[in-house]
Amino acid sequence: MAYELTIEPMGAKLEIEEGQTILDAALRAGIYIPNACGHGLCGTCKVQVLDGEIEHGQASSFALMDFERDEGMTLACCATLNSDVTIEAEIEEDADAEQIPVRDFPGTVSRIVDLTPTIKGVFIELDELIHFQAGQYIQFVVPGKGIERAFSLANPPSSTAREIEINVRIVAGGEGTTYIHNQLKVGDGVTVKGPYGRFFVHQSARKPLVFMAGGSGLSSPRSMILDLLNTDWSLPVILIYGHRNRAELYYHDEFVALAAKHQNFRYVPTLSDEPANSDWNGHRGYVHDAATATYPDGFVGNQAYLCGPPLMIDACINALMQGRLFEDDIYFEKFISAADAQQVRSPLFRKI
């Protein structure tokens, strides 16, 4: 049976399966606990159990000492739960993180808009207002399918309306997105769960912000930027936003208008596969190329927020680091898939 694991100091609550280790559950929930060997020998992932009963599993008696066991320490990579458990881990408390409990939100589809030939904007009027941080995502329960799909919220949280917006790209052969594109209609009753994720703007650092978005990865940056511009954020904000061609570039006019209205906001759209003879006079190339061109002196002093397909994220991190912006100032939503877990990774980076 499943137990609830609470991770202090942030108070995150997650469900953990029988036999699943604390480390596995935490990493899958996007919570980084320092770790190295993965099987109880090195002691890197030591955490304090505050409440509840755990099994130490295969923890080595040299990596987890007797006196530490007496003091309630355990190794997250080996420990499993025998009850609901609260642990305290060495996690930097984040001044900008809000702890918002995850809930079910029933609602009704209010509008469906074709944003591009492959992306639909789906608007859902929730029965109750959802509180979330710009950049977070919800799980959309696909009606009658028994499956859930994650979508970032594209609207800013500062709105008081109960209507939320998600942007859904149709995935070839994808069960969830195919349903949303072909069968979902206005008036349907649906449920979303959330908010999830630890992707939000770290405003307390007071640094100029660069957003890099590609494909249908615009949702989070859009929510974040609208939220910033709605409030009293005065430092520079730049959005570098890429698509293949002009037809796919959605919300373009909205960002052009925002850039005209807000002195601290700059909008840099770029197209990677636009016909050479078209009337496009913006940047041509990938997002990371446009970013490097926009910051000829490098990215030092900024904070970067990335959203888009994995290859784009990877290319953008390379461009940022070559422009001397490092891990501490780079943020993106990371979804760890089963394939990622198999991949050999070096421990050089903690979160990127």
Add this chain to the structure above:
Amino acid sequence: MDMKATKKKLGIKERYAHMTRGLGWEPTYQPADAVFPYDKYEGIKIHDWDKWVDPFRLTMDAYWKYQGEKDRKLYAVIDAFAQNNGHLNITDARYLSAIKLFWQGVSPLENYVVQGFARAGRHFRGEASRVACQMQAVDELRHYQTQAHSISNYNKYYNGFHSQRHMWDRVWYLSVPKSFGEDALTAGPFEFLIAISFSFEYVLTNLLFVPFMSGAAYNGDMSTVTFGFSAQSDESRHMTLGIEAIKFLLEQDPANVPIVQGWIDKWFWRGSKVLALVGMMMDYMLPKRVMSWKEAWEIYAEENGGALFRDLARYGIRPPKGWADACEAKDHISHQVWLLFYEYGGAAAFHTWSLTNEELDWLSAKYPDSFDKYYRPRLEFLRDKHARGERVYQSTLPTLCTTCQIPLCFTEPGDPTKISHRETVYEDEKYVFCSVHCQEIFCNEPEKFVQSWLPVNQIYQGNCFNPDVDPTAPDFDPLKAVLEYFKYNLGRDNGEFEGSEDQRNFAMWRGQASKN
């Protein structure tokens, strides 16, 4: 009634801050540059020492508690091992040669690393880095001591374990790890950190530590394997220090990137040469083998190291210059080094032997691209000669590489039939190298490497005899005199395993333990 105010317990992070940065101070009656005279001359630029991250956040007060309990557990096992004649549980007396090699050639390196970290722990300006280096210095001292105690039980029964400190400073093959350690010790504090914490503890440690400890586990050596467990929780901290050190240097200033790249090129290559000894141990000296050297290289160097250098590319760091050549050598070095030691078996303080057909078949299967073609015929030829009573011993001395100090036994990249040999003339003196990479290391720092103490050259110069020998005596045997200078017990420490005292004693004592 008085109520005692309960003091709030400090969190790990707060305590760490108090016990590291909180211990530092700004010097007043001396300028900081005079207090820390060595952390600038290498060209490394540090703008903010507070960016140094130590994910373990271990402080000295907690440190003693951990190491105290580890020692109690380890020494309980060592005592039990001694009381129960644990040495008779090893697979075969040939395994002893692997432990002799570790004790003679690896343990003293721990002592060098103690000195290096103690020095780095004094000379870095940032308190967190100083504390991390000081703790590693104490760790390495503990490793040396616990290795001494784990292995000392073998010294009661078998040959070759005595006189370790004496041999370290004199014996030809021990000059390979010795010169490696001294090169690191005499470098600046940042180069030392990249050499030992990053290149060795991080990139290559799995190819040194893991093979010896798994070898101990596979071959019934409970004493050494328990030492391994007690050290492993330190090793993970050391590896992390290496990773944090390189990130810190690369992020602090773009001018650090090419300097660090040069050190990675140098120390990866130097490390890979030292590890040739480990390759030989894995493929030839373990009666029960763990995996082949080639397999270990593929997992730990190519796969894990490859992932690391893919990530480091983001900082503008490329894989080490010698990477491709070191990868190609995985098919050859263990065989080339074993053949070297077999033929110079009279001059090594451990035993060598002929392999059984079953063992040769194992190597044929593990090295399909090289073993049958280049090495099996030579090993069979030597075995046949031994069977005819003509055990081969080389008695002329080999040429040593000026940089890595290994005899010229490695072959050219792309041609495993041709010995690799390079020469450089520096100030009218000729210097010889085993490879283009060792040559380049010399050419980057000639004033350092012209001082190399090369055992073969020293022997020929007459510097390796005991003071009372008379080279003019008619019966003077120079080789024997050198081995006496090494403090070998001739005929017991060295030479062929078959018929050795170790082989006879082990068989006899095991027989006594298992029969009436």
